[in-house]
Amino acid sequence: MKKVEAIIRPECVNRVRRALEEMSYPGLTLTEVKGHGKQKGLRQQWRGKEYVIELLPKVKIEIVVSDEDAPALVRAIVANARTGEAGDGKVFVIPVDDAVRVRTGEGGMDAV
């Protein structure tokens, strides 16, 4: 099993989710996060004083899938979250030791 963890722009979430609906995927968890990579901060002003927000709002999507399904999922996310500008985000693929379905107690890939 793999966890696909994608940190993407908030404005790309709807496009990514529509693309995921075209393929089968078990479910997802979405968190609102802040962060930065190479993207420069945002300039704002208050009473004429300028300040820079360096931690920018992003969205993290986590989906646990089988090893075989992970690459296609990654491709779908990347294709639909890309704008070409710095700040598009990153996708990580992380190994998962086990999963359990809370309702039934099933384990392993059946849980996913």
Added chain:
Amino acid sequence: MNGHISAGDTAFVLVGAGLVMFMTPGLALFYGGMVRQKNVLATIMQSFFIVCMVSVLWAVAGYSLAFGPDRGHFIGSLAWAGLRGVGQAPNPDYAATIPHLAFMIFQCMFAVITPALITGALAERMRFPGFVLFTVLWSLLVYAPIAHWVWGVGGWIRNLGALDFAGGTVVHISSGTAALAAALVVGRRRGYGDAVFASHNLPLTILGAGILWFGWFGFNAGSALAANGLACSAFVVTNLAAAAAAMSWAAAEWVRHGKPTTLGAASGAVAGLVAITPASGFVAPMPALLIGALAGLVCYGAVQAKWKVGYDDSLDVVGIHGAGGTLGALMTGVFASKLVNSAGANGLVFGNPALVGAQAVAVAATIGYSFIVSLVLLKLVDVVVGLRVTPAEEELGLDLSQHSEAAYGF
């Protein structure tokens, strides 16, 4: 008993009192939106609690001290304490066509909002008990005397012939000056200068500004104490000054920083409202436009100057109320016309430069008295109860440290 009472005047003044009362919760939102999230409830609580405290204080003693029988041209006596002698019959000295109670309750709302303005300078670091004690003392020892001087029968500034239609000196200069004293005594917020403490909820602030503008119609037009042409004139000039000031502040930001901001437009509107307050029953519409436009620029400049001088007037009470009130009081001396209000006077432009002198005396006396007495009261309260929260409380935020509350659910 009711033979001389005008239904129209009475209705208007009561509605005006309601409008002015609404300004204090409006101020609560104006200020609340400007502070950081961890301090929003404490900020709002200060204004809201003042409505309660000063309403009681006013009935018990404040009204008598401000408007009661004169003692030495300095203060009223306590003959009307507990509203004794203040009933449904008019008091012709103040307003001949409405019940005395209507005049009293209208004035009450002015007494309420004035100390609430000061809280802006102390935002994000004031202890609640200290704030309560300071407000009670300030209301009785600063607001009431100054109100007596300017509006009370026998008051020395009133006798001097200085004009203040709705409270440029009594409300704005007095609170703006006290705010300066408070900022100096309480000191800067932790981290001030290193980071910009950006507002956490500007929509709330703009809503507050809108409520203030709306309520100000009661503040200025209601001060005519009658539903008549003068009230209409005051209403119109109030709107024009607010509008012109909002645009000139926004224009100043546009030129100096490249973009106008919502906070700037809202602050500009408030600055214009402050400046027109003393002039509202004495000047014509076009001078009001000019006064507003000037107020936007002058108050914008005063706020920018604050960064250079270095004191931490968190929500710009000095720049907007102190500077705006002073400008307005002096402009009243320039543009007042007996054609607008025959019970007023002519100003510089209409051939009477002496009025500017009288205005200047009123301004100077208000600033001097408010600054000194506020300073003394602040020091006293600091010794007796403590003014400022501890560094740990300040970091945690006032909502939790002073009230054990969180504004938005967590």
